[in-house]
Amino acid sequence: MTFPLYPHGLFGTYAGLLVGTLVGVAFGFVLERAGFGRARNLAAQFYLTDLRVLKVMFSAIVTACVGMAFLAGIGVLDLALITVPETFLWPQLVGGLLLGAGFIVSGYCPGTGVVAVASGNLDAVAAIGGIMAGSLAFGFGYGPLESFYKSGAMGVVRIDRLLGVPISVVAAAVVAMAVGAFLGGEKLEAIFAPRQGELVPASPARVKVRVFSGFAVVAALALVALALPARHAVLAAKPEQRISAVALAKDLVASPQSWWVVDLRPEAVAEKGRLPGAIVVGPEEKGAAAAANLAATRKLVIYSQSDLAAPPEGVKRFAGEIYVLKGGYDAWKAEVLTAPRAEENPTAAQSADFKVRLALYARYTGAASTTGPARSEPRPAAPAAEPKKGGGC
Amino acid sequence: MPERPFWNPYVAGVVLGLVLLGSFLVMGFGLGSSGAVTRFAAFGAHLVAPKTVETNAYFSQYYGPGKHVLEDWLVFEVLGVFLGGVLGAYSAGRLKLGIEKGQRATTAQRLFLAVVGGVLMGFAARLARGCTSGQALTGGAALSLGSWVFMMAVFTGGYLVAPLVRREWR
Numbered sequence: 376m377t378f379p380l381y382p383h384g385l386f387g388t389y390a391g392l393l394v395g396t397l398v399g400v401a402f403g404f405v406l407e408r409a410g411f412g413r414a415r416n417l418a419a420q421f422y423l424t425d426l427r428v429l430k431v432m433f434s435a436i437v438t439a440c441v442g443m444a445f446l447a448g449i450g451v452l453d454l455a456l457i458t459v460p461e462t463f464l465w466p467q468l469v470g471g472l473l474l475g476a477g478f479i480v481s482g483y484c485p486g487t488g489v490v491a492v493a494s495g496n497l498d499a500v501a502a503i504g505g506i507m508a509g510s511l512a513f514g515f516g517y518g519p520l521e522s523f524y525k526s527g528a529m530g531v532v533r534i535d536r537l538l539g540v541p542i543s544v545v546a547a548a549v550v551a552m553a554v555g556a557f558l559g560g561e562k563l564e565a566i567f568a569p570r571q572g573e574l575v576p577a578s579p580a581r582v583k584v585r586v587f588s589g590f591a592v593v594a595a596l597a598l599v600a601l602a603l604p605a606r607h608a609v610l611a612a613k614p615e616q617r618i619s620a621v622a623l624a625k626d627l628v629a630s631p632q633s634w635w636v637v638d639l640r641p642e643a644v645a646e647k648g649r650l651p652g653a654i655v656v657g658p659e660e661k662g663a664a665a666a667a668n669l670a671a672t673r674k675l676v677i678y679s680q681s682d683l684a685a686p687p688e689g690v691k692r693f694a695g696e697i698y699v700l701k702g703g704y705d706a707w708k709a710e711v712l713t714a715p716r717a718e719e720n721p722t723a724a725q726s727a728d729f730k731v732r733l734a735l736y737a738r739y740t741g742a743a744s745t746t747g748p749a750r751s752e753p754r755p756a757a758p759a760a761e762p763k764k765g766g767g768c
Numbered sequence: 769m770p771e772r773p774f775w776n777p778y779v780a781g782v783v784l785g786l787v788l789l790g791s792f793l794v795m796g797f798g799l800g801s802s803g804a805v806t807r808f809a810a811f812g813a814h815l816v817a818p819k820t821v822e823t824n825a826y827f828s829q830y831y832g833p834g835k836h837v838l839e840d841w842l843v844f845e846v847l848g849v850f851l852g853g854v855l856g857a858y859s860a861g862r863l864k865l866g867i868e869k870g871q872r873a874t875t876a877q878r879l880f881l882a883v884v885g886g887v888l889m890g891f892a893a894r895l896a897r898g899c900t901s902g903q904a905l906t907g908g909a910a911l912s913l914g915s916w917v918f919m920m921a922v923f924t925g926g927y928l929v930a931p932l933v934r935r936e937w938r
Binding site for chain 1: 774775776777778779780781782783784785786787788789790791792793794795796797798799800801802805806808809810812813824825826827839841842844845846847848849850851852853854855856857860862863864865866867868869870878879881882883884885886887888889890891892893894895896897898899900901902903904905906907908909910911912913914915916917918919920921922923924925926927928929930933934936937938
């Protein structure tokens, strides 16, 4: 699970903005080359004389969709970290109808309008000015619109999850649908373009065969990847290991940098006392998902108040070794934070054990405080077991 | 310089899809545009009436301590779109001032309709939380239910209104 890169914190906000600019340059360049800087090329879609908009848009959707399905299938892309626009059914339906109307009236949509301005089309300057005015109108009229704006809220709804099938199955269906739409669209062009006295747009058969079979091959590979064991399923099968409080205490002294210590108790409880360096992520699956997103360069140890019979499911997505603290925080308190008592007639082993426990007791109750707000590790970002919510445009 | 032809639409679509896929792989999210245009609009309105914009129930999300309305991924992405558009048009010999319209429409009609359509789109894109880029293209590829509903609605709205403005394009 390497991709997407940004949520792993490999680069910061400003590098992200630079990436955004570069992505935009590529986006704008391709839109220009697709012919979308010209309103007549876009308007032709709605008079069925040239279905360029449909062809470009659906080819792009198919490419990105089967690409993601395939990469997720072979385990290099974590779909849970991909932002999916939330569904608000009614405003999206009405907004779509209005935007479609505005599209044919103005001749551009917002993105193509920017490209048309860049190409020197003054009508696009007027369109973008209109879009700005329309956005301001929405903002200043937001009060009475708010309840409709928030209606039909369904959260993040991905079609594959809704249908309960793997994403590669839906991706393959999208490929079939798109190719059907392309072939049907070309038939419509052949009927309507001559009626307007225009040439029927033609694509060389060689290009179509290559593009369509490319889609089919990637979609098929994504389906084949279903046969691969999913990476998290492999991890789930891996049994977690258990570590005693004393053993963990010793190791945390010896090499604190080799552990992620994660506290799965509610924040209010964890504030009162926790293991040194522990990250408080919140209880149950929410916290577990956050823990799973930590870098696998360290071992992960999780604990709750008492013994955890099994770690929460979400934690198993952590790519590295997972340990459960035997006996939980209670055991830590009893075995590390409580002064050890010497046996009456200790054997050599008991005596050695006593010395270690005494040293640990001094170390953890004296030098290193287990209370207070200081944390050695930052709190990880929001958990991501569910697809991330996004605002869209 | 003679004008270069446009790319084959299927090829252009595949390349556009690869750009979108690249954005997903690097950033974890896709493309957009109307959000940035709205931010520029808010920025402009803020120059005139700062208090009104900052306290507005919708635009207040763009303001706050440590926030700048234009310091946003989408804004930089759309600046890139503009640069990419200039680069594409220039290198293809298409960089020139003009107005796109049908032969029968007058310039005044065309500019008026461009503004009217723009206002509709600006309003609609905020209502739908995105436009053809952020919802239809990006949300479509991410298989969001609402984005597919939006996409079908865009085509429906376009086909319903197209006969009324036929004169604009002929």
